[in-house]
Each structure stands twice: as C-alpha cells, then as structure tokens.
Amino acid sequence: MERIKSxxxxxxxxxxxxxxxxxxxxxxAIFCSEKFFTVRNFQSxxxxxxxxxxxxxxxxxxxxxxxxxxxxxxTAVLSGIVAARILVANGGPEAGLGVVIGAVAVAMLIGLxxxxxxxxxxxxxxxxxxxxxxxxxxxxxxxxxxITEGSAISNFPKAFLNIGNGKLLGVPVPALLFxxxxxxxxxxLSRTKLGYKLFVFGTNSTASYYSGINNTKVLFSxxxxxxxxxxxxxxxxxxxxxxAKADFGSSYGLQALLVALLGGVGASGxxxxxxxxxxxxxxxxxxxxxFNLLHVSSFMKDLIWxxxxxxxxxxxxxxxxxxxxxxxxxx
Numbered sequence: 001m002e003r004i005k006s007x008x009x010x011x012x013x014x015x016x017x018x019x020x021x022x023x024x025x026x027x028x029a030i031f032c033s034e035k036f037f038t039v040r041n042f043q044s045x046x047x048x049x050x051x052x053x054x055x056x057x058x059x060x061x062x063x064x065x066x067x068x069x070x071x072x073x074x075t076a077v078l079s080g081i082v083a084a085r086i087l088v089a090n091g092g093p094e095a096g097l098g099v100v101i102g103a104v105a106v107a108m109l110i111g112l113x114x115x116x117x118x119x120x121x122x123x124x125x126x127x128x129x130x131x132x133x134x135x136x137x138x139x140x141x142x143x144x145x146x147i148t149e150g151s152a153i154s155n156f157p158k159a160f161l162n163i164g165n166g167k168l169l170g171v172p173v174p175a176l177l178f179x180x181x182x183x184x185x186x187x188x189l190s191r192t193k194l195g196y197k198l199f200v201f202g203t204n205s206t207a208s209y210y211s212g213i214n215n216t217k218v219l220f221s222x223x224x225x226x227x228x229x230x231x232x233x234x235x236x237x238x239x240x241x242x243x244a245k246a247d248f249g250s251s252y253g254l255q256a257l258l259v260a261l262l263g264g265v266g267a268s269g270x271x272x273x274x275x276x277x278x279x280x281x282x283x284x285x286x287x288x289x290x291f292n293l294l295h296v297s298s299f300m301k302d303l304i305w306x307x308x309x310x311x312x313x314x315x316x317x318x319x320x321x322x323x324x325x326x327x328x329x330x331x
Contacts, residue, residue, distance in 0.1 A: 001172030005059050016315070019284045020262070025181060029287060032293040042291060043172060047165065047240060049285035050174035051076075052259065054233035056281055057185055058226035064205045065222050066202045066269025067122065072230050073253040074140030075114040077246055081144045084153040084244035087160060095157040097266070103160070115227020116220070123219040137253075144246035152245040155236075159307055164240030174236050181305055188272035202269025213291035236295035251302060259284050260310045276316040 028036045035041060055072045062069040086103040087095050114136065121132035166173040189195040201208040201218045209215050233252075238244040263280030265272035291301055 003224055006017065018279070021279060022288075024133060024283055026285045026288070028290050032290060035293045035312065036290065041293075043167075045285050047172040047261075048288075049281055050172075050178035050234045051209050051237040051240070051249070052231050052255055052285070053178045053250055053277075053281045054181060054236065055118070055249075055256040056259040056263075056277055057181060058233070058263045059231040059253075059256040060127065060263070060272055060277055061198070061222050061226050061229075063260055063265045063267065064198055064202045064269055064272045065219060066205065067219075068120065068257075069133045069226060070130060070134040070253060070258055071114065071118060071137040071140060072226070073249050074137035074144075075111055075227050075230035076234035076237065077248060078114065078140040078144045078147075079107040079110040079231035080238040080248075081147050081153065081244050081246065083158065083160075083235060085147055087156050088153055091155055091157065092155045097158075097159050100157060100159045102162060104163075104235055105330075107235055108228055111227040111229070111231025111234075112224055113227070114230070115224040119220040119223035122223065128324075132255040133169050138273040141246055148246055149246065150246070152243045156242055160239055161242055162239075163237045164238075172320070177232070177236070182231075182274050182278050185277070189272070192216070193307045197268055202266075202271070204270075207245070218302075251298075251305070254305050255284065258305055258312065259308065261312045261316060267313055291327070 005230050055076060059069055060077075083106060084101040086106060087099060088101075090099045118133055118136055118295045121127045121136070125132075162173065164174055168176060189198070197208070197213050197218050200211065200213060201215055205215055207266050208218075233249075237249055241248070260272070260277065261267060262284070263272070263276035263278075265277070287303075291304075296304075
C-alpha cells in the first residue's frame with residue numbers, strides 16, 4: 001500500500017492526468033457510448049489530433065525554458081500556406097511527387113525562419129517571449145492573408161493529401177508521424193545534452209549561465225526546432241482539409257498551451273515529459289470528440305478550454321508551492 005501511495009504522490013501531474021483520462025472515458029461511456037466507442041470515431045480522432053499534437057510539442061519546448069510561444073499557430077498557418085501556394089502554382093491536383101516534396105521542404109524552411117525570428121527577438125533583443133511571439137503571430141498570419149488574398153487555397157495533389165488522410169496498415173499516417181515525433185521528443189529530453197541544458201536553463205537561467213551553458217544557443221535551438229515542428233502541423237492540417245486559409249486552426253494556440261500544461265510541463269519552466277504530453281493530447285482529443293458528438297457550440301468550447309487552462313495553471317502553482325515547502329522541510 002505504501003509503495004502505491006509513494007508512486008502516486010511522486011508525480012502528481014501524471015497521477016492527475018491518469019485520473020482525468022479515466023474520468024473522460026467514464027463520461028463518454030455515460031453520454032455518448034454508442035457513437036464514441038466505434039472504430040470509425042477512433043480513426044477520425046487519430047487523424048485529427050496529430051496537428052494539435054505537433055503544435056503542443058512546439059509550445060511545450062518553449063514552456064520548458066520558462067518562456068511562452070504564442071506564435072505556434074501563425075507559424076503553422078504561414079508554412080502550410082506557402083506549401084499550398086507552391087503546389088497550386090505547379091500543377092495543383094496534377095503536381096508530381098517531386099513538387100510535393102519540394103513544397104514540404106520549403107514549408108519546413110519557413111518554419112525554421114519563423115523560429116529564428118522568434119529567437120532573435122527573445123534571445124538577442126531581450127524582448128519578453130509573450131510580447132515577441134504575440135507580435136510575430138500577427139505578422140505570420142498577416143503574411144498568410146496577403147499570400148492567400150483572404151481566400152482559401154485548395155485542390156492539392158493526391159500525394160500531398162495522403163499526408164493528412166492516408167493510412168498505413170489501417171493506422172492514419174498523421175498518427176504514425178506524431179508517435180514518431182513523441183518518441184524522438186522523449187529521447188531528446190532524456191538522452192541528449194541539449195535536452196539536459198534546456199531543463200537546467202528553464203529551472204534557473206542564472207545558474208545555467210554560470211555553469212557554462214550557452215543560454216542564447218539553448219533558446220535559439222528551442223525556438224528553431226519549435227518552428228520546424230509547427231510547420232509539420234501546418235502541412236498535416238491543410239493536407240487533411242484539402243484547403244489552406246489564414247484563419248485555420250486559430251483556436252489551437254490556446255489548446256496547445258492547455259495540453260502542454262495538463263501534460264506536466266511547468267509554466268515556469270524546467271519540467272516536462274513526452275509521455276505526459278502524449279496522454280494529455282489523447283485526453284483532450286477525447287473531450288473534443290465528445291463535444292462534437294454532443295453538438296457543443298464552438299463558443300462554449302472556447303469557454304471550457306479557457307476555464308480548464310486557468311484551473312490547470314492554478315493547480316500547477318499549488319503543486320509547486322507544496323514541493324517548495326517539502327524541500328524546505330527536508331532541509
């Protein structure tokens with residue numbers, strides 16, 4: 001019994017997350033079991049959640065440094081729109097595989113550039129991450145509107161559509177891509193020097209500096225990797241819908257932060273696990289799917305996401321204070 005209690009209290013984030021996951025399953029079983037627990041619905045969810053999942057990874061990486069990236073949706077949208085414009089300009093539905101590969105590569109390059117710009121503003125000019133990324137979000141979305149002229153770009157080639165809609169052995173391609181990304185993230189955070197430096201910097205940037213860590217390099221690397229990850233989200237999003245528009249996924253920014261915090265990433269930095277993010281994104285996707293099956297309005301969804309975000313942040317602060325008190329008592 002003591003071992004079980006110790007395991008549960010060792011990581012309150014994970015314990016709370018498992019509890020939330022179980023509660024969601026129970027609620028789905030009560031209110032919409034006939035529609036929710038079907039192969040078709042699970043395949044649909046596996047196609048939809050990866051785009052939010054990639055944005056969550058990008059947001060989580062920056063949160064781990066103690067910062068925040070509000071431009072994740074803007075980066076994804078701009079990257080995807082550039083890819084869409086290239087595809088339409090080079091054959092549209094008839095574009096070959098080479099054009100698709102080129103468009104995807106350019107989109108990822110755009111994501112990299114967006115990440116570099118964020119890093120320059122935060123690391124070089126010392127602008128607060130919230131202000132810097134809020135500004136670049138509007139910049140990226142504005143550029144997307146200029147490129148699309150306010151309308152949607154559609155009619156993409158089949159090779160591109162397969163990225164967001166294809167299946168491999170019955171499993172949606174986006175889900176497979178996200179699983180690969182989560183595995184890489186777990187390896188990066190636990191097995192690489194940069195992952196270690198990221199946590200040290202997020203815990204205490206001053207101590208990080210005096211221990212010989214190049215804080216500027218850590219920030220640059222984090223924002224650049226985050227930008228590339230966002231571009232993948234944009235590619236999947238527009239591939240799945242066969243349409244690219246500047247206002248797509250506008251609510252994903254709030255949800256990405258919510259998923260990251262629910263997954264155990266501390267708002268003040270220095271903590272986070274890939275496993276927590278995976279379970280968190282699945283839990284939130286289950287909730288979102290339940291909303292759709294119960295015909296909950298988009299306005300009510302935003303309200304609920306906002307309430308959940310505030311609640312999770314409060315719980316994180318309470319946990320942090322408890323941890324601080326326990327460390328003082330132990331000392």
